[in-house]
Amino acid sequence: MSGNTRRQPTDRGDIPSGTRQAASFAGDTPGTGATAAAHKAGRPTRRFWSARRIPAAIVALLSVTGVGLLLYDVVSVRADQPGMSWRRRLAEELATRPLDDIWMTVGAAVAMVLGLWLFLLAVMPGLRRLLPMRQPTGILRTGEVRAGLDRHAAALLLRDRAVQVSGVQSARVDVGRRKVKARAQAHFRDLNEVRADLDAALSKAVANLGLAQQPRLDVRVRRPKKG
Numbered sequence: 001m002s003g004n005t006r007r008q009p010t011d012r013g014d015i016p017s018g019t020r021q022a023a024s025f026a027g028d029t030p031g032t033g034a035t036a037a038a039h040k041a042g043r044p045t046r047r048f049w050s051a052r053r054i055p056a057a058i059v060a061l062l063s064v065t066g067v068g069l070l071l072y073d074v075v076s077v078r079a080d081q082p083g084m085s086w087r088r089r090l091a092e093e094l095a096t097r098p099l100d101d102i103w104m105t106v107g108a109a110v111a112m113v114l115g116l117w118l119f120l121l122a123v124m125p126g127l128r129r130l131l132p133m134r135q136p137t138g139i140l141r142t143g144e145v146r147a148g149l150d151r152h153a154a155a156l157l158l159r160d161r162a163v164q165v166s167g168v169q170s171a172r173v174d175v176g177r178r179k180v181k182a183r184a185q186a187h188f189r190d191l192n193e194v195r196a197d198l199d200a201a202l203s204k205a206v207a208n209l210g211l212a213q214q215p216r217l218d219v220r221v222r223r224p225k226k227g
Contacts, residue, residue, distance in 0.1 A: 048148055050126030059118070131177065132212045151175045154209060158182065161205040167194040169224060173202075180206055180215045185224040195221040 073084050097104055130148035155175045162171035162182055167189035174181040182202055186194040199219045206217060 048125060048127045048130050048132060048146070052121055052126060055118075055121055128177065131175070131209075133210050134212045149209060149211065157209075158202055158205055161201055162198060165194065165198045165201050168198060168221075176215065177213070178215050180217050182217070182219045184219070184221045186221050187224060191221050191223070195219060 169187040
């Protein structure tokens with residue numbers, strides 16, 4: 001997710017900064033200091049798990065359909081009625097086709113891909129747009145309360161903080177689970193000074209988000225293109 005803003009262009013240049021771990025600052029204002037203190041006192045939380053209702057509904061529907069057809073065929077055969085033609089044809093094809101047949105290979109590949117997809121859905125949390133926030137300690141009845149921050153909202157907040165830095169003309173911020181990428185254009189002041197101020201401002205803002213896992217910060221500042 002990302003946030004964008006823009007002003008007027010001038011000349012060009014590019015200065016990257018190394019990635020660094022975001023940390024709390026001791027000289028916060030009273031409001032931000034309280035947030036940083038709550039962050040330090042918090043305990044790690046797990047990621048949010050997606051309910052995955054659509055994949056579950058699809059698998060359930062296919063399973064019910066397949067089991068229903070097989071049950072109907074078994075009942076028909078037990079009642080001295082001919083079995084379904086597609087089932088007899090499928091049994092014959094599986095019994096006569098060699099393993100190196102192209103359709104056997106394609107069918108096995110499709111089954112493997114579907115199985116891998118279902119396995120990944122079962123073991124991965126999902127809901128990548130939500131960043132889990134740290135739970136505070138020392139407060140009664142907060143053990144079962146969980147909070148999450150939308151990545152797009154975090155990107156907008158950090159972008160707004162970035163454009164407040166003196167010299168920054170426009171900024172783009174991408175927020176991931178492990179890394180925050182900030183790309184800014186500076187139309188005046190020295191690029192090194194702008195980058196240092198932007199790095200400090202965003203580090204403070206990221207620390208005050210109260211995330212359970214603090215992402216690394218990667219800041220790059222350059223001059224806008226002419227024309």
